Each structure stands twice: as structure tokens, then as C-alpha cells.
Amino acid sequence: MSSIQRLELRQGQSLTMTPQLVQSIKLLQLSHAELAAYVEAELERNPLLQEAEANGDAPLPSLADFLRAKQRYAETGGRMIPGPPPSRTESAAGASSQGAASAHSELQPELEATIAGVQSLTEYLEAQLDLASANASLREIARHLIHALNDAGYMTEDLADLAERLRISPDQAETALRLIQTFEPSGIGARNLQECLEIQLRERDRLDPAMQALLSRLDLVAKQDLATLQKICGVDREDLVDMLAEIRRLEPKPGLAFTAAPIDVLVPDVLVRPSADGGFIVELNPDTLPRILLNRTYYTEVAKAVRKDEDKSFLSDCMQSASWLTRSLDQRAKTILTVATEIVRQQEAFFREGIASLRPMTLRSIAEAIGMHESTISRVAANKAIGAGGVTYPMKFFLSAATGEGEHAAKAVRHRIRQLIEAEAPDDVLSDEALAQQLKAEGIVVARRTIAKYREALRIPSSAERRRRHRLRIL
Numbered sequence: 001m002s003s004i005q006r007l008e009l010r011q012g013q014s015l016t017m018t019p020q021l022v023q024s025i026k027l028l029q030l031s032h033a034e035l036a037a038y039v040e041a042e043l044e045r046n047p048l049l050q051e052a053e054a055n056g057d058a059p060l061p062s063l064a065d066f067l068r069a070k071q072r073y074a075e076t077g078g079r080m081i082p083g084p085p086p087s088r089t090e091s092a093a094g095a096s097s098q099g100a101a102s103a104h105s106e107l108q109p110e111l112e113a114t115i116a117g118v119q120s121l122t123e124y125l126e127a128q129l130d131l132a133s134a135n136a137s138l139r140e141i142a143r144h145l146i147h148a149l150n151d152a153g154y155m156t157e158d159l160a161d162l163a164e165r166l167r168i169s170p171d172q173a174e175t176a177l178r179l180i181q182t183f184e185p186s187g188i189g190a191r192n193l194q195e196c197l198e199i200q201l202r203e204r205d206r207l208d209p210a211m212q213a214l215l216s217r218l219d220l221v222a223k224q225d226l227a228t229l230q231k232i233c234g235v236d237r238e239d240l241v242d243m244l245a246e247i248r249r250l251e252p253k254p255g256l257a258f259t260a261a262p263i264d265v266l267v268p269d270v271l272v273r274p275s276a277d278g279g280f281i282v283e284l285n286p287d288t289l290p291r292i293l294l295n296r297t298y299y300t301e302v303a304k305a306v307r308k309d310e311d312k313s314f315l316s317d318c319m320q321s322a323s324w325l326t327r328s329l330d331q332r333a334k335t336i337l338t339v340a341t342e343i344v345r346q347q348e349a350f351f352r353e354g355i356a357s358l359r360p361m362t363l364r365s366i367a368e369a370i371g372m373h374e375s376t377i378s379r380v381a382a383n384k385a386i387g388a389g390g391v392t393y394p395m396k397f398f399l400s401a402a403t404g405e406g407e408h409a410a411k412a413v414r415h416r417i418r419q420l421i422e423a424e425a426p427d428d429v430l431s432d433e434a435l436a437q438q439l440k441a442e443g444i445v446v447a448r449r450t451i452a453k454y455r456e457a458l459r460i461p462s463s464a465e466r467r468r469r470h471r472l473r474i475l
Helices: 019-029 032-045 063-076 100-105 110-114 121-132 136-148 159-166 170-180 193-203 209-215 218-223 226-233 237-248 254-258 296-305 309-346 348-353 363-370 374-381 410-422 432-441 448-457 463-474
Strands: 049-051 270-274 280-284 292-294 385-388 391-394
Touching: 019 309, 019 374, 032 049, 032 292, 032 309, 121 136, 121 170, 121 254, 136 159, 136 170, 136 374, 159 170, 193 209, 209 226, 209 237, 218 226, 226 237, 270 309, 280 309, 292 309, 296 309, 309 348, 309 363, 309 374, 309 385, 363 374, 410 432, 410 448, 432 448
Parallel strands: 270 385
Antiparallel strands: 049 292, 270 280, 385 391
8 A cells, every 4th residue: 555645835923032032031021130240241251342431431442352352251161142051050061062951051041140040930930831841822821820920939810810811711721820830849839828738748649638638727727726626637636746747847938939039129120200290200210220332443443453263253243242232221121111101100199199099900901001912011020110209119019900899909908908907996896897898988899708818818817816816905
């Protein structure tokens, strides 16, 4: 029998992530401190770059300076055009080979090596994501979910809302989250403390029925009600004590290991001040902007003097790298300013009246208003801050989903709940239902169960517990 072979021609579109594009994306999400470190390294290795303040004041470097720069860079084994040095985890033997290591290096731009070995939780999870699934659609959904995790590594947003925003089914969102929950650090992507601990125990093969029963009553664990827990778990006291000790050895906030203070001292990237016409002026903070120039005069002088092909090639690489960096920094600054201006526009009432006037605002609402992708807005909001009236706010502070039936931001509602509870009298403690009625009278319609959820997020005890504490103070 003869086999018949068919040749088909199909047309499709794909996005190729060039090294330059990867670098530009990473530049956008860096904090100003991380960017300063990266730019300083570029100034050191690229002789065509110079600080703007030194323009015209310092004498031009000589040809010998150029050749020394070339020698220094050759000794590091690097390339001038975005293309990373070997991975930090590479062995000395593996560093000399160019098989899988070179392929891996394309996924680990040299930018990461510049940031003093610090890697964010998002970067760490995205690196695992690239190797976790061959399904491009699943990876893209998971990437959005990774950016939705909070600093502790929890998925605090409602998965159904995320699915609706991404225009996918809830099952697809659930599948992507389950994939993320297989990543390191163990417990990442959990929706609550119970699920976080379950993930860690399951990986250790310690999630037996007794342990599941224990995790289902963490409220009793907090109260140290050992007698009731023994009955629920069906174990004796000694086993229960061992189980509790095992739980205490777990990590309740797995993402915090990566929050090595992205901004130790919060410095605003954008400044907001009132204008004479009653509006607001939004401008970039000049103290956080790197000022570098491409020294074209020096390039012209060196181009006339170099003779060897390898010197000409290095000069060309320096020129291309310097041009790319100056353009990318300019585009980064414009993008940050555009996003910050839209945030101020949507949150103008907040800048006038405070947190009680914070409006609901999401990545999607900003993206649609300025014609950018949500992932771009997410990268801009990461590690950036806005300064106004002497106070500095992380950009993510202004992102808050709507709650209830009105146009009220969840953060503003939580703030009001805290105010009402702090003002309550010892003999008139407000229940969740009473809080809901009080807010309704103020025009904020929120369900009682939502009040309970916000109260727990604020770590405020229930009305019964607060009433008991008031009695103990009186006694």
C-alpha cells in the first residue's frame, strides 16, 4: 500500500518576543531603585552612554578608553545587545557549554542579574509558568491570575469576576489557578488560609481526613479549643498536639518571601499637585528619572579611528544598545505618566476629599480609557507610587473593585466599617447586620455577608467577641 502525503499551507499570526521586547517589558515593571541600578550598570559597560548632567562638562573619552571598555566586556563573556549572560544557577561546567543553557538564557534577560539577585514573586511564578504547560491559552490565563495575586501570594479577587473580565469560562480560570497552585513556593495561589495549608500538606502527603477536619475549623484552632477539636478530628490529645505543631511549621503567607521591600523607602514616581484652575497637575518625579544620553560625538570620533572588524562590530553593538535603552526609557516615562494621569482623572474625588471618596477602578477600566493592554497597566502599577499632599500612595492602592449596588470602592467601604466599629460604644456593639443598615442609611448598599468578609479582612473580631472583650475591660 502506498501512503499519501498531503502538504497544506496555513496562514496565521504570532507575536515573537525578541530580546529587546523582553527587556522593554521588564524595564516597565521595575521600581525606580531597580531601574537606577540597571542604568548604572549600562553606563559602566557601554562607553557611548553618559549621564546627562555630565554632558558638555567632561572631556570625551579616548580611543584607548573605548578599547578598554571592549576588553572589560569581553572578559565578562557578555553581549552588548540584549542577550543575557549565563544563568546564576548554572554550574561552572555548564557555563562553558552552549546547548540547553543558551536556550534558557533567552528566558532570563540580563536585567535580572543586575537587580542584586532580587526576584519578584511575579517573575518567579512566570518563569515556572513558561515551563509548566504547552497550552499557550492556558499560560496566558495563568499569567493574568499571577498578576492578580496579592503580596502574600493569595488570590483575593473573586475567580468568577476575573473570568468575566478575561472573557473566559469559570472552569478555565479554575484550571489556570490549579496550575499555579502546583508552583513553588508551596501554598501559592490559595484563596484562603485553609486552602493554602491544604496545598502544602497535600504536597507532603499529610492531608489525611483528620488533618482536613482540623483545617476546616481553624477558628477553633485560634481559640485553642482542644477538646472540641479532638471530637471533630477523632484523635487523642497527643495526636492533636502533633497535628497543631505540624500546621505551625507551614508558611501561612508564602509570597512574603519575595517581598524583599520592592520599595524600601516609598518614593513617588509621579507627583500630583493642585492647579490654578481647580484641577490637578500630574508630572513625573525628576528625582526618580534616570538621565542618560547617547554620546554621538564620541561615536563619530571612534568610528573614524577603529580599523579591526571586531572593534567595528563592538562599536555597532554599543550604538544599537544605547539607542534602544534611551528610547525605551523615554517610552517607559511616557507610559507611566499616561497611566498615572488616568488614575488621577478617575480618582479626582479621592485627591480632594480622601479615602471615603475612593471610586471603584480596575486595570481594565484604565486600559480601556487610554487604549493600552491590561498587562501593561499591571506592570506600570507594580512597584510605582504617586505622591500627593505630602503623602505617597502605591499605585495599586487606587485599584479597587466595586461593592454593593452603588459606585463605592471596596477599600472605601472597608475604611468606613473600621470607622463605625472604632466609634461604637461598649454597651452598643454593632452587629454585621447593624453595620449593613448603617451603611445603607449613608447610601452604601452592602450585604451582611460582605460586611462580615470585609470585617474579617480587617482582622476585626465579630460583634460577640468585641462585646465579650468590652465586658472583660469593665471587670
